[in-house]
Amino acid sequence: MPQIGCDCDVCKSPEPKNKRTRASILVSLTSTKHIIIDTAPEFRLQILKTGIKSIAALMYTHVHADHCHGFDDVRAFEFGKHKPTVPTPCYMDKGFIAEFENKFSYVFKTNNYGGVLPHVQLHPIPTASFTVAGVEVATLRLPHGKVQTNAYRFGDFAYATDFKTFPPDAIDAWRGKIKTMVISGVRFNPHPTHSTVNESAAILQELAVEKGYITHLSHDIDYYKHRDVLPANVEFAYDGLEIEC
Numbered sequence: 001m002p003q004i005g006c007d008c009d010v011c012k013s014p015e016p017k018n019k020r021t022r023a024s025i026l027v028s029l030t031s032t033k034h035i036i037i038d039t040a041p042e043f044r045l046q047i048l049k050t051g052i053k054s055i056a057a058l059m060y061t062h063v064h065a066d067h068c069h070g071f072d073d074v075r076a077f078e079f080g081k082h083k084p085t086v087p088t089p090c091y092m093d094k095g096f097i098a099e100f101e102n103k104f105s106y107v108f109k110t111n112n113y114g115g116v117l118p119h120v121q122l123h124p125i126p127t128a129s130f131t132v133a134g135v136e137v138a139t140l141r142l143p144h145g146k147v148q149t150n151a152y153r154f155g156d157f158a159y160a161t162d163f164k165t166f167p168p169d170a171i172d173a174w175r176g177k178i179k180t181m182v183i184s185g186v187r188f189n190p191h192p193t194h195s196t197v198n199e200s201a202a203i204l205q206e207l208a209v210e211k212g213y214i215t216h217l218s219h220d221i222d223y224y225k226h227r228d229v230l231p232a233n234v235e236f237a238y239d240g241l242e243i244e245c
């Protein structure tokens, strides 16, 4: 936000918490070991604010444009390195790999580009629980229109974005295991491929999450005007939000 061409109150709001870039998170395991989940179109601007200098791994929830089109700027982590370097592991559902390689064919399919490129090794997510950068990550797949997205859980922290519902087996798998969760919920009115704010707030209760944050918010949501509708243990997320887990 603001949305291009829109004059609504939220898009015109001067409040920093109503200014939103596309959804992504950084999971810092230590001060120097970082995992990035999704490279939004504003990835470069987002990562500059963190000051991090390297990444241990990349993970994707899915490969819609708003979640991966900032991928090119991963190349900055290669500046100043002497080749050959070890490629950064990059995980996504196996069904997305061909589409990702096509989107970024200059990285994966040609060898005459002539500039510094992102240096990653694509890995299909192997199992429902696997190791990334030395930590155990649990994943489950959620329906999102024509595709399924991967939600990720690191111990008692979970991230789920871009889903219509949490099917009963997903609720059963993660209920009671999550203390803190960041979850998408785009607006109040029903959406064909996304959960609403209220549906996401209800999912957080079904999962028995202690503290939830709703992200991927559209211009229907005014951070200050609408936060009172949320249950006591749920808040809206905002750009730059840091959570210690």
Ligand SMILES: [Zn+2]
Pocket: 003, 006, 007, 008, 009, 010, 011, 012, 219
């Ligand atoms: Zn607007």
Ligand SMILES: [Zn+2]
Pocket: 023, 064, 066, 067, 162, 216
């Ligand atoms: Zn999205």
Ligand SMILES: [Zn+2]
Pocket: 062, 064, 144, 162
């Ligand atoms: Zn999506």
